Amino acid sequence: xxxxxxxxxxxxxxxxxxxxxxxxxxxxxxxxxxxxxxxxxxxxxxxxxxxxxxxxxxxxxxxxxxxxxxxxxxxxxxxxxxxxxxxxxxxxxxxxxxxxxxxxxxxxxxxxxxxxxxxxxxxxxxxxxxxxxxxxxxxxxxxxxxxxxxxxxxxxxxxxxxxxxxxxxxxxxxxxxxxxxxxxxxxxxxxxxxxxxxxxxxxxxxxxxxxxxxxxxxxxxxxxxxxxxxxxxxxxxxxxxxxxxxxxxxxxxxxxxxxxxxxxxxxxxxxxxxxxxxxxxxxxxxxxxxxxxxxxxxxxxxxxxxxxxxxxxxxxxxxxxxxxxxxxxxxxxxxxxxxxxxxxxxxxxxxxxxxxxxxxxxxxxxxxxxxxxxxxxxxxxxxxxxxxxxxxxxxxxxxxxxxxxxxxxxxxxxxxxxxxxxxxxxxxxxxxxxxxxxxxxxxxxxxxxxxxxxxxxxxxxxxxxxxxxxxxxxxxxxxxxxxxxxxxxxxxxxxxxxxxxxxxxxxxxxxxxxxxxxxxxxxxxxxxxxxxxxxxxxxxxxxxxxxxxxxxxxxxxxxxxxxxxxxxxxxxxxxxxxxxxxxxxxxxxxxxxxxxxxxxxxxxxxxxxxxxxxxxxxxxxxxxx
Ligand SMILES: Nc1nc2c(ncn2[C@@H]2O[C@H](COP(=O)(O)OP(=O)(O)O)[C@@H](O)[C@H]2O)c(=O)[nH]1
Ligand SMILES: [Mg+2]
Numbered sequence: 001x002x003x004x005x006x007x008x009x010x011x012x013x014x015x016x017x018x019x020x021x022x023x024x025x026x027x028x029x030x031x032x033x034x035x036x037x038x039x040x041x042x043x044x045x046x047x048x049x050x051x052x053x054x055x056x057x058x059x060x061x062x063x064x065x066x067x068x069x070x071x072x073x074x075x076x077x078x079x080x081x082x083x084x085x086x087x088x089x090x091x092x093x094x095x096x097x098x099x100x101x102x103x104x105x106x107x108x109x110x111x112x113x114x115x116x117x118x119x120x121x122x123x124x125x126x127x128x129x130x131x132x133x134x135x136x137x138x139x140x141x142x143x144x145x146x147x148x149x150x151x152x153x154x155x156x157x158x159x160x161x162x163x164x165x166x167x168x169x170x171x172x173x174x175x176x177x178x179x180x181x182x183x184x185x186x187x188x189x190x191x192x193x194x195x196x197x198x199x200x201x202x203x204x205x206x207x208x209x210x211x212x213x214x215x216x217x218x219x220x221x222x223x224x225x226x227x228x229x230x231x232x233x234x235x236x237x238x239x240x241x242x243x244x245x246x247x248x249x250x251x252x253x254x255x256x257x258x259x260x261x262x263x264x265x266x267x268x269x270x271x272x273x274x275x276x277x278x279x280x281x282x283x284x285x286x287x288x289x290x291x292x293x294x295x296x297x298x299x300x301x302x303x304x305x306x307x308x309x310x311x312x313x314x315x316x317x318x319x320x321x322x323x324x325x326x327x328x329x330x331x332x333x334x335x336x337x338x339x340x341x342x343x344x345x346x347x348x349x350x351x352x353x354x355x356x357x358x359x360x361x362x363x364x365x366x367x368x369x370x371x372x373x374x375x376x377x378x379x380x381x382x383x384x385x386x387x388x389x390x391x392x393x394x395x396x397x398x399x400x401x402x403x404x405x406x407x408x409x410x411x412x413x414x415x416x417x418x419x420x421x422x423x424x425x426x427x428x429x430x431x432x433x434x435x436x437x438x439x440x441x442x443x444x445x446x447x448x449x450x451x452x453x454x455x456x457x458x459x460x461x462x463x464x465x466x467x468x469x470x471x472x473x474x475x476x477x478x479x480x481x482x483x484x485x486x487x488x489x490x491x492x493x494x495x496x497x498x499x500x501x502x503x504x505x506x507x508x509x510x511x512x513x514x515x516x517x518x519x520x521x522x523x524x525x526x527x528x529x530x531x532x533x534x535x536x537x538x539x540x541x542x543x544x545x546x547x548x549x550x551x552x553x554x555x556x557x558x559x560x561x562x563x564x565x566x567x568x569x570x571x572x573x574x575x576x577x578x579x580x581x582x583x584x585x586x587x588x589x590x591x592x593x594x595x596x597x598x599x600x601x602x603x604x605x606x607x608x609x610x611x612x613x614x615x616x617x618x619x620x621x622x623x624x625x
Contacts, residue, residue, distance in 0.1 A: 043079075133181075340357070355516070426475070
């Protein structure tokens with residue numbers, strides 16, 4: 001049904017399981033898992049049977065989809081989800097979340113409604129509150145769920161239970177749209193025409209005074225103003241006659257009231273143009289995959305009787321995402337290496353392939369991972385890539401070794417035959433043997449010179465032939481004792497010289513390995529620093545967005561004469577500014593911390609890396625000759 005985020009019909013995302021506890025449905029989770037692009041999440045809440053599902057279908061650009069209830073009982077249970085390609089933001093998926101109606105007496109479980117409301121807030125980037133009639137005190141009282149958010153959602157993990165965290169809500173909450181259905185009033189204030197937004201703002205105006213009654217009146221208004229930085233209102237007239245409305249799914253566009261149609265269109269346009277991609281603390285945009293994980297993290301908290309906490313959720317989410325990021329980056333690295341490397345090959349070429357593959361893999365990691373504080377996961381990736389590369393180097397050694405051995409066997413075949421036939425055990429045989437050995441060694445070198453194990457293999461061969469050489473020498477009557485002695489020494493020297501060549505060969509490999517590590521280290525540091533700069537920039541923009549909203553709110557409060565409220569807003573502004581300053585000044589020290597951490601990680605690998613590669617060939621060789 002779903003492919004790459006496209007769904008022909010909505011599915012249930014969250015519902016009650018057989019024990020009456022909320023759970024995330026696997027089918028929906030799987031769909032979200034497959035969405036690797038950013039998501040714009042629009043959720044709708046409000047009393048049951050107020051046309052929520054209908055308006056969501058319009059957002060999906062469909063006549064039907066979310067089930068409509070034409071009877072008094074509400075159709076939608078839990079939270080339903082429909083992912084469609086975003087109509088105007090390329091590379092984004094529009095995720096529509098339709099919630100079950102609040103206040104359905106049949107259900108008789110108030111807490112359930114509260115959680116559905118909270119989840120709609122927590123999961124969306126735009127929250128549509130849908131109500132019928134007018135925005136009056138009653139409508140606002142029905143929105144008491146907003147006032148309960150402070151008890152049911154925590155932003156920070158460490159703040160004490162009774163600490164007021166509502167100041168942080170604005171930073172993490174969605175933008176807010178109030179959709180007023182069956183609106184019959186004229187948008188006028190006195191004689192003046194007003195916009196629907198002004199209508200909403202005037203309904204949210206606070207009352208002066210501090211009586212309990214005023215407090216009660218102000219509470220939902222204050223919550224809306226303080227929690228939701230961006231507020232918008234649309235008023236819709238009745239869409240059609242009562243008779244027609246029972247079969248709204250079947251109605252053609254021109255059966256609908258033109259004014260309703262116009263409002264519906266401008267509502268959809270506003271959502272398409274203005275609803276932002278879903279972000280989490282720190283201003284990071286999340287993908288469908290992360291949204292699914294986020295839903296699970298919140299549901300898990302609610303199931304275990306805890307208050308969902310945004311900060312904890314981000315930590316859990318980061319863990320899930322980072323584990324995946326390591327897996328996928330490593331997979332990418334391996335695929336790249338296996339497709340590019342043809343063993344045996346020049347270690348320098350292999351190293352170049354490794355460098356490119358590792359750079360790309362780190363990019364894969366960086367785009368997927370987040371909040372990898374202290375670079376724990378990046379270090380894990382570094383270690384894993386390092387091990388894979390080391391394996392690859394070993395395989396390269398072995399492949400080279402095998403090829404050199406094969407060439408060696410071929411080239412020295414005549415000599416071996418001669419030895420076993422006793423061809424050289426005669427007067428003048430030694431010189432013959434020695435010349436043959438030299439000539440074949442040159443031939444062997446000519447054939448294997450590009451191979452890393454070439455000198456090493458030859459060195460081991462010469463060493464293994466030392467006794468045979470001496471035997472031939474002893475048997476050669478044409479040489480005087482002194483000459484023989486000289487030859488024994490020369491043979492020894494030759495073996496030593498060859499051994500030296502083998503060692504030099506291995507040293508070059510060690511040097512290569514060292515350079516690889518250095519490159520890897522530099523690459524990681526570079527990428528982390530870039531990533532941190534991006535993260536920092538995102539955080540700064542996020543803070544500025546909130547700061548702007550708070551300043552605006554403070555101005556409005558002042559204009560309307562609410563000094564005390566304005567002062568409270570000012571103190572929120574001040575503390576936000578302090579936070580922003582702290583973040584600004586902590587940047588350089590974090591950078592040097594990164595260098596330290598990655599540096600330590602690299603030096604941990606380095607000593608293990610060099611001997612292992614260099615020692616490998618020798619241990620194998622010693623078993624062979
Ligand atoms: N009065 C009125 N009814 C509507 C409107 N939009 C849809 N309906 C009808 O109201 C009933 C409930 O709609 P539905 O979207 O299922 O409401 P929900 O329970 O809030 O999701 C259906 O028969 C719809 O056709 C509207 O704007 N005004
Ligand atoms: Mg519905």
